[in-house]
Amino acid sequence: METKNLKKWKKEMLVCIRCAYCLENCPVYNQIGWESAGARARMILSYGLLTKDIECSDSILEKFFQCTTCGQCEVNCPAKVKILEVVKASRKDLVENGHYFPPHQLMQEAVKKSGNVYGEEKKEKEIIQKSAEYALFVGCVGTYREEESVNRTIKLLKKLGVSFTRFDELCCGGVFPDLGFENYQENVQHNKEEIKKTGAKKLLTICPMCYKTFKNNPEYSDLGLEVVHITQLLNKLNIQVKTEEIVTYHDPCDLGRHSGIYEEPREIIKKFAPHFVEMEKNRENARCCGAGGGVRGSFTRLSIDMAKDRLKEALDKKADVLLTECFSCLHNFKNAKKRKQNIKIYNISEYLSILMEGGEK
Amino acid sequence: MFEELKDIVGGENFSDSLTERYIYSSDASIYQSLPSVILRPGNTEEVQEILRYANKEKIPVTPRGAGTGEVGGAVPIDGGIVLDLKRMNKIKEIRIGDLLCRVEPGVVNDELNKELKKFGFFFPPTPGSGKVCTIGGMIANNASGMRAVKYGATRDFVLGLKVVLPQGELVSLGTQTIIHSSGYQLERLMVGSEGTLGVIVEATLRLKPLPEKRAVGRAMFYKLEEAGKAISAIVARGLTPSALEFLDEIVIKSINAAFHSGLPEIEAIVLFECDGNKVSIDDEMDKIKKVCQEFNSFRIDISNDPKEMEKIWEARNAAFPATSRYQEDLARVTLAEDVTVPISKLSELIVNFHRIASENGIIICTYGHAGEGLIHTSFLIDPESSQQWERAKKAVAEAFALTQSLRGTTSGEHGIGITKAPYFKKERSESLEMMRKIKKALDPHNILNPHKLMDAPDDFFTATQLRYAIKE
Numbered sequence: 001m002e003t004k005n006l007k008k009w010k011k012e013m014l015v016c017i018r019c020a021y022c023l024e025n026c027p028v029y030n031q032i033g034w035e036s037a038g039a040r041a042r043m044i045l046s047y048g049l050l051t052k053d054i055e056c057s058d059s060i061l062e063k064f065f066q067c068t069t070c071g072q073c074e075v076n077c078p079a080k081v082k083i084l085e086v087v088k089a090s091r092k093d094l095v096e097n098g099h100y101f102p103p104h105q106l107m108q109e110a111v112k113k114s115g116n117v118y119g120e121e122k123k124e125k126e127i128i129q130k131s132a133e134y135a136l137f138v139g140c141v142g143t144y145r146e147e148e149s150v151n152r153t154i155k156l157l158k159k160l161g162v163s164f165t166r167f168d169e170l171c172c173g174g175v176f177p178d179l180g181f182e183n184y185q186e187n188v189q190h191n192k193e194e195i196k197k198t199g200a201k202k203l204l205t206i207c208p209m210c211y212k213t214f215k216n217n218p219e220y221s222d223l224g225l226e227v228v229h230i231t232q233l234l235n236k237l238n239i240q241v242k243t244e245e246i247v248t249y250h251d252p253c254d255l256g257r258h259s260g261i262y263e264e265p266r267e268i269i270k271k272f273a274p275h276f277v278e279m280e281k282n283r284e285n286a287r288c289c290g291a292g293g294g295v296r297g298s299f300t301r302l303s304i305d306m307a308k309d310r311l312k313e314a315l316d317k318k319a320d321v322l323l324t325e326c327f328s329c330l331h332n333f334k335n336a337k338k339r340k341q342n343i344k345i346y347n348i349s350e351y352l353s354i355l356m357e358g359g360e361k
Numbered sequence: 362m363f364e365e366l367k368d369i370v371g372g373e374n375f376s377d378s379l380t381e382r383y384i385y386s387s388d389a390s391i392y393q394s395l396p397s398v399i400l401r402p403g404n405t406e407e408v409q410e411i412l413r414y415a416n417k418e419k420i421p422v423t424p425r426g427a428g429t430g431e432v433g434g435a436v437p438i439d440g441g442i443v444l445d446l447k448r449m450n451k452i453k454e455i456r457i458g459d460l461l462c463r464v465e466p467g468v469v470n471d472e473l474n475k476e477l478k479k480f481g482f483f484f485p486p487t488p489g490s491g492k493v494c495t496i497g498g499m500i501a502n503n504a505s506g507m508r509a510v511k512y513g514a515t516r517d518f519v520l521g522l523k524v525v526l527p528q529g530e531l532v533s534l535g536t537q538t539i540i541h542s543s544g545y546q547l548e549r550l551m552v553g554s555e556g557t558l559g560v561i562v563e564a565t566l567r568l569k570p571l572p573e574k575r576a577v578g579r580a581m582f583y584k585l586e587e588a589g590k591a592i593s594a595i596v597a598r599g600l601t602p603s604a605l606e607f608l609d610e611i612v613i614k615s616i617n618a619a620f621h622s623g624l625p626e627i628e629a630i631v632l633f634e635c636d637g638n639k640v641s642i643d644d645e646m647d648k649i650k651k652v653c654q655e656f657n658s659f660r661i662d663i664s665n666d667p668k669e670m671e672k673i674w675e676a677r678n679a680a681f682p683a684t685s686r687y688q689e690d691l692a693r694v695t696l697a698e699d700v701t702v703p704i705s706k707l708s709e710l711i712v713n714f715h716r717i718a719s720e721n722g723i724i725i726c727t728y729g730h731a732g733e734g735l736i737h738t739s740f741l742i743d744p745e746s747s748q749q750w751e752r753a754k755k756a757v758a759e760a761f762a763l764t765q766s767l768r769g770t771t772s773g774e775h776g777i778g779i780t781k782a783p784y785f786k787k788e789r790s791e792s793l794e795m796m797r798k799i800k801k802a803l804d805p806h807n808i809l810n811p812h813k814l815m816d817a818p819d820d821f822f823t824a825t826q827l828r829y830a831i832k833e
């Protein structure tokens with residue numbers, strides 16, 4: 001198998017001391033229990049593929065695509081190996097050699113065809129105002145799977161007097177490099193043009209994956225405006241509501257480990273929730289919800305089991321409400337929640353909106 | 362042929378897939394060798410059944426904890442079964458009143474200490490790999506860590522063991538008392554046996570109360586030799602630090618390169634820690650500080666602030682992984698990792714290691730548990746270059762010969778496995794026969810972790826496949 005992407009990361013594979021620290025707290029290893037589920041195994045397999053000591057097989061493909069790319073292993077790694085770069089390079093080489101999971105390819109086709117990862121008919125958006133400080137980008141998961149949550153967040157922004165506009169957005173494409181596929185450049189171009197047309201000074205995202213993509217992906221480097229995550233914005237605003245409920249917070253991997261935004265969400269929550277509790281694993285050690293890296297699409301059972309484990313941590317803390325600020329986490333937790341479990345699950349902005357409407361005190 | 366094994370552990374704890382076998386073919390050593398099958402038993406009965414079957418069919422069995430061993434102990438050199446014991450991870454009981462706990466072999470060191478902390482106690486041998494390594498692996502390797510200088514190694518904490526012998530028989534060794542003089546100390550025979558004599562399925566471990574307080578110090582030296590002398594003097598004057606570590610210049614530079622730590626790039630840094638109550642700590646720290654000054658340490662920082670102490674130790678803990686970042690075209694390979702000499706010979710050992718390195722045209726950096734006379738030596742080579750391996754091989758042989766001439770030992774804590782066997786056999790030539798007799802008596806068909814320790818091949822380089830793609 002040709003490994004032109006992996007080649008660039010050979011040093012990382014040689015630096016890996018095979019210490020297995022990356023197994024600790026790896027959400028996939030915690031579920032599966034076999035060493036093959038952790039990052040060390042992926043380093044071993046990557047070097048094996050690079051040196052042609054092994055050939056690709058269905059089970060190797062499975063090992064590479066069972067990773068949620070949550071980044072916990074990189075936090076643990078004492079050698080600071082760029083594990084995710086190696087995993088992504090392996091995935092890219094696999095895909096380029098014709099080895100991939102059909103749902104991932106379908107996703108790419110869907111994005112080309114309809115501009116969203118679900119291949120669904122485009123939803124019309126309310127263009128709120130023409131000239132505004134922020135251009136709001138909602139993203140696929142919110143628009144097509146968590147519409148109610150999005151509507152509440154929009155209501156909140158209006159209520160707080162945030163000057164924002166929406167535009168004709170298409171999938172940002174952030175998921176594709178994680179899956180070994182190329183982003184669809186026409187969508188990138190479209191997004192850049194539409195954002196420019198709004199005349200806004202800042203791009204506001206709710207989804208942390210979109211935030212990370214616009215902020216860091218080279219294809220958006222000429223965007224020319226500041227990218228802001230909604231937790232950064234809300235933290236600056238005056239929030240007057242309160243709740244007596246016990247509230248906890250789940251750090252989305254894309255917001256926490258991948259973007260370093262840990263404190264803003266907590267600062268906001270503490271303003272309205274005096275009974276805030278941390279889960280045992282938090283901030284850079286927060287357990288992944290299991291939705292990322294294409295795992296939800298290809299290994300649904302595994303993905304839900306990871307979400308159940310994280311949910312259990314919130315329940316152990318006797319939380320009434322589990323907050324996060326990511327539509328993927330939100331969606332996965334809701335799917336994992338059993339009917340008899342009383343915990344409520346919201347994005348922070350969504351919950352705030354409900355509180356401001358006078359609900360759920 | 363493996364259907365019977367599958368029946369014992371159940372399909373979900375059995376794998377003969379090539380991918381899985383490939384992943385379980387290596388540990389943190391330089392080797393890889395494919396097993397035929399991996400089994401993950403969940404209890405003692407399953408381990409017994411597996412060994413009975415393997416003994417009958419004469420299939421090699423290699424026990425495995427977290428696979429963090431650095432000498433190839435968990436590498437199945439003859440193929441066969443890899444027995445992954447991580448599912449057996451229950452802490453069976455903690456009896457603080459008796460100063461002991463009983464655990465299964467797959468319990469992770471740090472997990473155990475997390476539970477013990479709730480009672481104000483701890484299991485002290487914690488190795489650098491404590492986050493992931495298992496109690497079974499620690500006992501089998503007689504692992505130890507930074508605090509061995511005060512508390513001792515794993516062997517000092519093993520009171521009793523349950524072991525499945527190679528023919529499937531379950532035996533209880535040792536006691537559940539703090540001391541015993543009731544005959545052969547067979548539990549000790551299992552400590553350091555590296556999975557060659559039996560599979561540990563339960564351990565009774567001694568506990569210690571957590572110290573009230575700790576303080577950490579860091580002393581900088583322009584001259585390596587003076588640092589070595591200071592270390593010897595600290596020990597010789599009856600001071601009892603709970604850790605006494607050192608880093609050489611290459612390690613310091615590597616840490617700076619990898620983690621931007623901003624340490625001064627001098628010949629040596631000595632780190633020390635004292636634990637106990639406040640009065641005793643202040644007194645000991647003060648005395649150690651004075652010794653360091655006597656040997657010309659130009660700067661000494663002392664702290665008892667938990668955050669700062671963590672920062673100081675961070676640099677030490679970074680040493681192992683950081684060395685691979687010293688130079689772009691080099692990486693660390695695990696060779697003579699943990700030679701140990703009488704403490705007074707430490708500086709002689711280090712100075713001569715650097716000489717051996719330069720004579721052979723490679724880089725060796727040194728750091729480690731100085732207070733125990735243990736030196737970790739990182740060999741930095743291009744692991745894909747056969748020429749560099751040739752040089753490393755020569756340097757390793759010279760390093761071990763030097764160690765033996767100083768009356769040191771081949772391994773202080775990582776064990777012998779495959780990598781160090783040739784030198785271990787020289788060092789222990791007088792007791793090899795006895796070891797072989799013990800092995801034969803317990804394992805007549807030589808199924809349990811065969812060809813390790815005294816039975817390992819005489820050339821570590823060709824003993825089995827290396828995990829690097831070496832080019833001519």
Ligand SMILES: Cc1cc2nc3c(=O)[nH]c(=O)nc-3n(C[C@H](O)[C@H](O)[C@H](O)COP(=O)(O)OP(=O)(O)OC[C@H]3O[C@@H](n4cnc5c(N)ncnc54)[C@H](O)[C@@H]3O)c2cc1C
Pocket residue numbers: 017018019388389423424425426427428429430431433434435446466487488489490493494495496497498499500501502503504505506507555556557559560561562681774775810
């Ligand atoms: C980053 C790093 C730092 C390290 N720091 C230290 C240190 O400070 N001090 C130190 O002493 N070591 C250290 N080591 C070496 C290693 O981690 C220890 O020897 C550890 O105890 C091995 O435990 P394990 O569970 O990984 O065992 P493995 O590597 O899986 O196995 C080690 C040996 O034990 C045998 N074995 C495992 N379980 C059993 C069982 N239940 N019954 C019988 N035999 C068994 C195996 O067959 C093998 O021979 C370090 C390693 C790394 C990678």
Ligand code: SF4
Pocket residue numbers: 015016017018019020021022023039040043073076077078079080081083
């Ligand atoms: S933690 Fe880092 S160095 Fe250790 S095995 Fe994992 S990737 Fe390798």
Ligand code: SF4
Pocket residue numbers: 022025026027028029037038039066067068069070071072073074288
């Ligand atoms: S990124 Fe997350 S899921 Fe993937 S190996 Fe690392 S810790 Fe495990």
